[in-house]
Amino acid sequence: MRFLRHIGKYMMMLIGVFKRPTKTSVLRELVLKEIDDLIIGSIGITAFISLFMGAVVALQTALNLDNPLIPKSLIGFATRQSIILEFAPTFISVIMAGKVGSYITSSIGTMRVTEQIDALEVMGINPLNYLIYPKIIALLFYPFLIAIIMFVGIFGGFLASVYGNLVSLEDFVVGLQDSFIPWHIAYAFIKTMVFGILLATIPSYHGYYMEGGALEVGKASTTSFVWTCVAIIVANYILTQILLTT
Amino acid sequence: MIEIKNLRKGFNGEAVLKGIDAKFEQGKTNMIIGASGSGKSVFLKNMLGLFEPDKGEIIYSGESLLDMDIDRKSDLRKEMGMLFQHSALFDSMTVEENIMFPLRMFSRMKLAERRERANEILERVNLVNLNKKMPSEISGGQQKRVA
Secondary structure, three states: OOHHHHHHHHHHHHHOOOOOOOHHHHHHHHHHHHHHHHHHHHHHHHHHHHHHHHHHHHHHHHHHOOOOOOOOHHHHHHHHHHHHHHHHHHHHHHHHHHHHHHHHHHHHHHHHOOOHHHHHHHOOOHHHHHHHHHHHHHHHHHHHHHHHHHHHHHHHHHHHHHHHOOHHHHHHHHHOOOOHHHHHHHHHHHHHHHHHHHHHHHEEEEHHHOOOOOHHHHHHHHHHHHHHHHHHHHHHHHHHHHHHHO | OOOEEEEEEEOOEEEEEEEEEEEEEEOOOOOOOOOOOOOOHHHHHHHHHOOOOOOEEEEEHHHHHHHOHHHHHHHHHHOOOOOOOOOOOOOOOOHHHHHHHHHHHHHHHHHHHHHHHHHEEEEHOOOOOOOOOOOOOHHHHHHHHOO
């Protein structure tokens, strides 16, 4: 019952976000700031993780290739498939739930605790639109980050396998191009868009409706991370079922 | 005139406001005095519509606050001011930006005009030269004066 109440409240929040919009010039500035904080600020850490994860995927595949009948090009193929289909959109989104999600929950939660949200309401500003709408718009640019992550991840796989003398450059490139289905890229970006919206709204919900003091801000950040991850994992399954199996 | 009728509000089953009746007439200065934790802030937040009362009525010039839609409430709130307990200054903005914020949101003033107005206000509350400071860099008393 409590879960359903939260879902209803979350939906009401989403409706509230699009009501009584903030002045356009202010909103434009807020969106640019959020893009800088949420997207550009995440490039470094996600690229770093992606580079090494791509390398590990390539290494694991190479080390498990015992059968001489299986071509070495499988290393490039496996790296590409795992990075594009799951690692870049899903695994990075879970990391983003920790990095960006906690930041969103704690910043909005602190504003709630210190009555800054009340102050916005007293001024006649819609706090939902002022605080959450720019985050949703900023995270619509999330696929650009994921595109970079895909490239870096595959590059990591290339460095580890080709420079680690596990496969020749030609075999790796053949594997990368083998059985390429362009729809997989579209599938990954559709998933990313959905995850982006979840990343913006679930942590915002937990921050906006939190009650209590500084200790509760920390608790709200943890709860928000857990629920954002759950939502991403469930949405990943549903989207894969819809987009890849039909 | 603002009229409060039988206002009741509680949290987690514990009653804070137990049937308050009050009248605030135009042109009069009113004071609400009470012990710490007696519900003064809760009462004011109910009056502003930041909390929804469990029971009772809040009437602004014959119009019930509880029956107002969000747009009407917004318009009404633009005519109100409240000094919050924690000053409620925006952490991410400087002192000057905090003062300029409502002007930026609701007026067509240019940046230079807004800045001039903010400096006038800072001068009135003896806070000249604090324009570029962040709220965390000034004292609690100074924060209250900025708010």
